Amino acid sequence: MNNDYRVRIQTVLHFIEENIDQEINLEMLAEISNFSKYHFSRVFSAITNQTPMTYLTERRLDRAVTYLETTNKTMLDISTLCGFNSISSFNSSFRKLFKTTPSEMRRSKQEHSNNQLMSSNNQEELAPSKNYDVNSNNNNNFLRRVWQMNIEVQELPGYKVAYVRHVGSYLETYKAWATLSKWVAKNKLPSTEYFIGISLDDPSVTDEYSCRYDACITIPREFSIEGDSSISFQTLSGGLYARYQFYDTIDKFAIAYQSVYGQWLPNSEYEPDDRHALEFCMNDPYNDPEGKAKVDLYIPIKSIGG
DSSP: OHHHHHHHHHHHHHHHHHTTTSOOOHHHHHHHHTSOHHHHHHHHHHHHSSOHHHHHHHHHHHHHHHHHHHOOOOHHHHHHHTTOSSHHHHHHHHHHHHSSOHHHHHHHHHHHHTTOSOOOTTOOOOOOOOOOOGGGOOOOHHHHHHHHHHEEEEEEOOEEEEEEEEESOGGGTHHHHHHHHHHHHHHTOOTTSOEEEEEOSOTTTSOGGGOEEEEEEEOOTTOOOOOOTTOEEEEEOOEEEEEEEEEEOGGGHHHHHHHIIIIIGGGSSEEEOSSOOEEEEOSOGGGSTTOOEEEEEEEEEEETTO
C-alpha cells in the first residue's frame, strides 16, 4: 500500500514540473492526488517534509536559477516562465530563499563561468531538473515500527456535541475550553461525557491566526438544547478511525499527526476518509504531574478503493 501513496504524490510532483509556468493552487493539487484538500496537505508534508506550496515555490525558484545560468532572458520573462504572477513577488521569493537578488546571482554565475553559459536571448535548453522521487525518502524504520504497534482500527458511533469554536493560534485553544467548561458546569453534564477537540485546518498550510478549532463535549441525545450565544451544537459522523494514544507535552502533538499520515497510513491497507480527525482529551495537562497531555487521536480512514 506504501507504493500507492507514493505514486499519488509522485503524480503531483510530475504535474508541478510539467506546469511550472501555470497558476497552481492547493485545491488543484489535492484533486490530482485524489485526496481531500485537508488530508492531501498532511500526506504531502509527511512524505516530502515540505508543505505543497513551499515545495511549489522552491521548484519555481530552482527553475528560475536554471534560466539565469543558461539563458539571457529578462527577469520579467523568467518570472513569467516560472509561474510568478508579478516581478515583485518573484524578486521577494528569490531573495527570501537565496539571500540575494536574481540579478546578483546571474552576475555571480557569469563571473565564475567566464561568460560561457550565456549564448543568446533565444536559448531555450535547460539543465535537467532535480529528481524528486518520493520513493527514495529516508523514513525512520524505528518510528515506523513504533506507530504500527500503537495504532488500533476502531469503529466510532456518531456523537451529538456542544462546542465552542476558536479562530486563531492552536496554542490558544484553552480559551474555547474555558468557555465550554463554564457551560458544562452550569448544565451539570455527567462526567461520563467525552471532551473532543477538532482541528479544522492544517496549520502548515493555513495562517496561524486563521486556524479553526472546535472544543466539544458529547451530550446525551435527550439533552434539551437551550439558547446560548456562546455555545453551538453539531453531530459528528461515526465511522472507521485509526486510533493512536498520545501522551506527551502538547508541543509534540503535531508529530503524532505527521507520523500517522506519513508512517502508518502509507504502510496500511487504508487511506484518509473525508472527515475531520477527532482528538479525545483524556486528561487536563495542567493537572498532570509531568505537564503532559493524554489524547486519543482518531484519524478517519476507509479501505483503499472502498
